[in-house]
Amino acid sequence: MTKHHFPAHLAAKALEAIKFTCYFGTFVHTPELGRLEALTRCAVGVDETGTIAFVQENCQDYKKYTLDFTKLSQEQVRFVDVSDSEVKFFVPGFIDTHIHAPQFPNNGIFGDSTLMDWLEKYTFPLESSFKDVSLATEIYNKVVDRTLSNGTTAAAYYATIHAEATNLLADVALTRGQRALIGKVCMNQNSPDHYIETFEESKQSQLEVIRHVEARDPTGTLVSPVLTPRFAPSCTENLMEWLGELRKSRNYHCQTHLSENKREIEVAHELFPDYDSYTDIYHKSGLLGPKTILAHCIHLSDHEKDLLAQTGSGVSHCPTSNSSITSGEARIRWLLNSNVKVSLGTDCSGGFTPSVLQVAKHALLVSNHLVMKSENDFEKLSTSDVLYLATVGGAEVLNMDVKLGKFQVGYKFDTQLIQLDCDNSPVDTFAFQNPRWGQVDRKESIDKFQDLIDKWIFNGDDRNVRQVFVNGRSVLQKN
Numbered sequence: 507m508t509k510h511h512f513p514a515h516l517a518a519k520a521l522e523a524i525k526f527t528c529y530f531g532t533f534v535h536t537p538e539l540g541r542l543e544a545l546t547r548c549a550v551g552v553d554e555t556g557t558i559a560f561v562q563e564n565c566q567d568y569k570k571y572t573l574d575f576t577k578l579s580q581e582q583v584r585f586v587d588v589s590d591s592e593v594k595f596f597v598p599g600f601i602d603t604h605i606h607a608p609q610f611p612n613n614g615i616f617g618d619s620t621l622m623d624w625l626e627k628y629t630f631p632l633e634s635s636f637k638d639v640s641l642a643t644e645i646y647n648k649v650v651d652r653t654l655s656n657g658t659t660a661a662a663y664y665a666t667i668h669a670e671a672t673n674l675l676a677d678v679a680l681t682r683g684q685r686a687l688i689g690k691v692c693m694n695q696n697s698p699d700h701y702i703e704t705f706e707e708s709k710q711s712q713l714e715v716i717r718h719v720e721a722r723d724p725t726g727t728l729v730s731p732v733l734t735p736r737f738a739p740s741c742t743e744n745l746m747e748w749l750g751e752l753r754k755s756r757n758y759h760c761q762t763h764l765s766e767n768k769r770e771i772e773v774a775h776e777l778f779p780d781y782d783s784y785t786d787i788y789h790k791s792g793l794l795g796p797k798t799i800l801a802h803c804i805h806l807s808d809h810e811k812d813l814l815a816q817t818g819s820g821v822s823h824c825p826t827s828n829s830s831i832t833s834g835e836a837r838i839r840w841l842l843n844s845n846v847k848v849s850l851g852t853d854c855s856g857g858f859t860p861s862v863l864q865v866a867k868h869a870l871l872v873s874n875h876l877v878m879k880s881e882n883d884f885e886k887l888s889t890s891d892v893l894y895l896a897t898v899g900g901a902e903v904l905n906m907d908v909k910l911g912k913f914q915v916g917y918k919f920d921t922q923l924i925q926l927d928c929d930n931s932p933v934d935t936f937a938f939q940n941p942r943w944g945q946v947d948r949k950e951s952i953d954k955f956q957d958l959i960d961k962w963i964f965n966g967d968d969r970n971v972r973q974v975f976v977n978g979r980s981v982l983q984k985n
C-alpha cells in the first residue's frame with residue numbers, strides 16, 4: 507500500500523502505537539570545550555518522554571539493537587535512517603540565551619547609534635507598540651518560526667513590559683514546541699513616558715505573567731518564566747530587590763544586561779553610587795545565581811568577573827550585537843579561564859540575525875580580533891569552542907546542562923538535522939578535495955567531520971537545517 511492510500515485514521519493509530527524512536531546516522535557534538543566528537547554509524551534511541559535511552563556508536567544492526575534493548579515489537583518502534591548522505595548529520599539544537607523577541611522587526615536597523623541613543627531612537631518606540639496584541643501575535647509567531655528554522659531549540663526571550671503580549675509569546679513558543687524562558691521586561695525609571703511602568707504595575711504584571719506561564723506549562727517542560735529587570739539604569743533599587751527576593755523564593759531564572767557599553771556603565775555608577783561596581787548592584791539586589799543570565803559582560807573588572815564565577819551566574823556573549831552597535835569585544839577566553847559559564851546570544855535587534863550559527867562565526871572572528879590587538883594567541887576561539895558555546899555553553903547558562911546540549915543517555919533529544927548538500931545549499935562540499943572522506947578509521951573520521959563542521963559554521967545557514975526536534979518531538983521539517 508502506498509503512503510498516499512493509507513487511511514488517515516489508520517495512520518494515526520499506527521503513530522499511537524509508537525513507543526520509541528531510533529535515529530541512525532552521524533551525530534556530532536562537543537562534550538567538552540574545544541573537543542568535537544563525531545559519532546558515526548550511530549544509533550540513538552529516544553523514549554516517549556523525549557529522553558535519550560541509548561547512544562550506540564558503530565552499530566552494525568541498529569534495528570536489532572533497538573528491539574533487543576527495548577523489548578518492544580517492530581510496530582512500536584519508529585526507525586529513522588539518515589545515513590544515506592555523507593554530509594548529513596545531527597547536532598544538538600542551538601540555545602539562544604539572549605534575544606529580544608519584540609525587536610525582531612528592527613533587525614539590521616541601527617544606523618550609527620550606540621546603546622543609549624539606540625534604545626531611545628529605535629528600541630523603546632517599537633517595544634511600546636506591543637500594547638497592541640495583534641502586532642505581538644504577528645511578530646511573535648514570526649520570531650518563533652525564524653528561530654526554529656535556524657535550529658534554535660531553546661531561547662531566553664526578553665518580551666516587553668506588557669503582560670498580555672508576554673503571555674502570548676509563551677503561548678506561541680508552547681504551541682510551536684520550542685523550549686523557552688519568557689521574560690516580561692521590568693523597567694520603572696529613566697525610560698520614556700510612553701514606555702515605563704510604576705513599581706506597583708511592574709510587580710502586578712510580573713506576577714500575572716508567572717501565573718499564566720506556570721498555568722500553561724505546570725511542569726515547566728517547555729516554557730517557564732524568567733525575571734527580567736531590563737538593566738540597572740532603568741530599574742529602581744526597590745524593584746530590583748523585590749525581583750531578587752522573588753528569584754530566591756522560587757528559584758526562578760533571571761536575566762539582565764551587564765557592562766555592555768561605557769556610557770551605560772557611567773550611568774549605572776551615577777545612579778547607584780553606593781555599590782562597588784555595576785555587577786555589585788545586581789549582587790546586592792539578590793539577582794545573581796546559577797540561573798542568572800547576564801548579557802554582554804564586555805567591560806568587566808577582574809573583581810566583577812570573579813563575582814560571576816562565585817555566584818555561578820552565566821554570560822550570554824553577543825558578538826554580533828556588540829559589533830553592530832559598537833559596544834566592544836568581550837574577552838571570552840578570560841571568562842572561561844576563570845570558570846565563568848559562557849553561551850551565545852543573538853541579541854536581536856542589537857544583533858541583526860536570529861541565527862546562532864552566524865553568531866558563533868562572529869564569536870570566532872571577534873576572538874581573532876582580540877588576538878590581533880593583543881598578540882596573545884590564547885584568546886582565539888576555535889570552531890569547536892564556538893559550537894560548544896552555542897550548545898553545551900547555552901545549557902550551562904540556563905542551568906539545564908544535565909539535560910541539554912549533548913547526545914548522551916538521560917539527555918533530551920533537542921536536535922537539528924543538518925544537510926550540507928541539500929537543494930540550494932550555500933555550502934559547496936567538494937568531496938573530491940578531501941581523499942580522507944569516506945574512510946572509517948576513527949582519527950580520520952574526526953578530521954573529516956572537523957572539516958565538515960568548519961565548512962558548515964563558516965558557510966552554512968538555515969537552508970541546511972532540515973529538521974528540528976525538541977523534547978523528542980519533530981517541531982519543524984523542511985521538504
Ligand SMILES: O=c1[nH]c(=O)c2nc[nH]c2[nH]1
Pocket residue numbers: 606621625629736737763766827853856
Ligand atoms: O543590547 C541591548 N538591548 C536592549 O534592548 C537593552 N536594554 C538595555 N540594555 C540593552 N542592551
